[in-house]
Amino acid sequence: MKSLNFIGLMGGLVLSLVCIDQTVMAAGKAPVYNVIEVKDGGSIVGTVKLDGGAPAAKMLKIDKDEQVCGHGQKASEELVINSGNAGIRYAVVSLDKIEAGKAMDTTPVTLDQKECVFAPHVVAVCAGTEVNLLNSDNIMHNLHSWSIRNPAFNEGVSGNGKMVKKFDMPEMVKITCDVHKWMNSYLVVKGNPYFAVTDADGKFKIDNVPVGKYEISVWQEKLGKKTAEVAVAAGGEVVADFAYQKK
Numbered sequence: 606m607k608s609l610n611f612i613g614l615m616g617g618l619v620l621s622l623v624c625i626d627q628t629v630m631a632a633g634k635a636p637v638y639n640v641i642e643v644k645d646g647g648s649i650v651g652t653v654k655l656d657g658g659a660p661a662a663k664m665l666k667i668d669k670d671e672q673v674c675g676h677g678q679k680a681s682e683e684l685v686i687n688s689g690n691a692g693i694r695y696a697v698v699s700l701d702k703i704e705a706g707k708a709m710d711t712t713p714v715t716l717d718q719k720e721c722v723f724a725p726h727v728v729a730v731c732a733g734t735e736v737n738l739l740n741s742d743n744i745m746h747n748l749h750s751w752s753i754r755n756p757a758f759n760e761g762v763s764g765n766g767k768m769v770k771k772f773d774m775p776e777m778v779k780i781t782c783d784v785h786k787w788m789n790s791y792l793v794v795k796g797n798p799y800f801a802v803t804d805a806d807g808k809f810k811i812d813n814v815p816v817g818k819y820e821i822s823v824w825q826e827k828l829g830k831k832t833a834e835v836a837v838a839a840g841g842e843v844v845a846d847f848a849y850q851k852k
């Protein structure tokens with residue numbers, strides 16, 4: 606019986622490994638993207654809002670390195686709502702299925718750790734971009750990337766130090782500081798250049814889109830994903846607004 610149990614266990618393990626492998630493979634199925642000259646492309650603009658009133662910001666308890674991080678509490682940036690127009694900041698709007706268009710912009714970007722907060726809270730880049738990971742504080746921070754398709758790292762970064770990492774694979778990467786448990790951010794790596802992170806008014810613009818119909822998606826870390834259809838006309842500007850409902 607023992608050996609049968611053992612065989613059963615091994616079989617289960619093999620099955621689990623196969624399942625994990627298939628999950629990774631499925632996640633790795635990014636559409637191929639071809640760079641073409643975009644003639645008379647159009648733009649997509651819009652606002653991402655929260656209907657039903659803004660909830661009070663979640664407060665983060667600061668209980669370490671208070672001389673740098675501040676005393677008491679900080680407002681979480683997991684859901685930042687503009688009190689004027691209900692716009693949501695740090696939502697990522699993208700055309701994930703587009704197969705051809707403008708060139709990828711791989712200009713390096715910066716993700717800072719400042720006063721014990723990641724700044725900005727959400728960064729979106731094209732695959733192949735180098736990210737300058739700064740520590741602008743004079744205390745030790747850590748950079749822990751919860752990545753699967755890109756090489757994961759979990760390294761300390763000394764006060765006023767810097768680390769450079771390149772992200773070659775499309776993936777949503779949560780990045781945390783394991784020294785200060787309230788610190789987190791999202792680095793969104795995309796396989797094409799048609800994306801934008803909403804600004805403080807919840808607004809976005811995606812430009813130089815080839816004429817055609819597309820699926821457009823928005824992702825927000827607390828509210829999830831929404832998808833719509835959009836038709837881009839030559840030289841035109843089409844509006845794609847999104848509204849989440851307050852939970």
Ligand SMILES: [Cu+2]
Binds near residue numbers: 747783784
């Ligand atoms: Cu930290």
